[in-house]
Amino acid sequence: MTSEPRVATFSIDVSFAPERTDPSAITERLGVQPMWQWRRGERVRNPNGTLRPYHERASRWSRITKYYDRREDDLDPDETSNDLGPRLNDRLREFLVPFVREREFVRSLVGESSSSWVLLRFPGQFHFGFELEPSVVASIADLGLTFGFEIFPDSAT
Numbered sequence: 001m002t003s004e005p006r007v008a009t010f011s012i013d014v015s016f017a018p019e020r021t022d023p024s025a026i027t028e029r030l031g032v033q034p035m036w037q038w039r040r041g042e043r044v045r046n047p048n049g050t051l052r053p054y055h056e057r058a059s060r061w062s063r064i065t066k067y068y069d070r071r072e073d074d075l076d077p078d079e080t081s082n083d084l085g086p087r088l089n090d091r092l093r094e095f096l097v098p099f100v101r102e103r104e105f106v107r108s109l110v111g112e113s114s115s116s117w118v119l120l121r122f123p124g125q126f127h128f129g130f131e132l133e134p135s136v137v138a139s140i141a142d143l144g145l146t147f148g149f150e151i152f153p154d155s156a157t
Contacts, residue, residue: 008066010088012095013119014145015062019112023061029105030098036062058114067091088130092120096139103143110144117146124152 015036016026023037038044040059044052096118099106110116118140140147 008068008123010091010123011064011066011121012092013062013064013121014095014099014117015060015119016109016116017058017060017114018109019059019114021109021112023059026061026109030102032063032098034061035064036060065095088120089133089136092132092136093139096136096143099143100139106143106145115146116144117148118143119148119150121150122152 018026023034023039027034027037036044038056038060040057041055043055046052137147
């Protein structure tokens with residue numbers, strides 16, 4: 001018997017491409033483990049173990065957290081986007097705690113990075129609506145991070 005892969009309702013990704021700061025120093029300062037961390041010139045392995053065919057051109061530090069809050073078939077027909085929106089705001093607020101706590105350090109990383117962002121990813125197989133609270137958006141803006149959304153149509157991952 002094969003089981004269906006569990007699909008996240010959404011994920012949050014924060015990423016930096018620092019020019020001067022060593023990615024391991026970011027991990028140490030923030031006190032959280034990244035999903036990706038490498039230095040310019042290193043060869044990196046993909047999550048499946050395969051080695052990428054090139055040396056990385058830039059350093060990278062990324063933390064990605066997946067949330068499995070809802071599956072479409074678990075939703076009550078009377079639920080609305082309001083039932084899901086506050087949960088997303090709570091998850092974003094919680095995810096951002098170490099970055100907000102180290103605000104000046106994060107702002108310096110943003111200043112030296114060729115790219116830096118907070119990205120919400122939605123896999124696409126769920127009907128999912130939400131509203132972002134001004135305080136959450138303000139926290140991201142205060143860190144100087146670009147805020148993006150990535151929505152995949154009918155994705156299986």
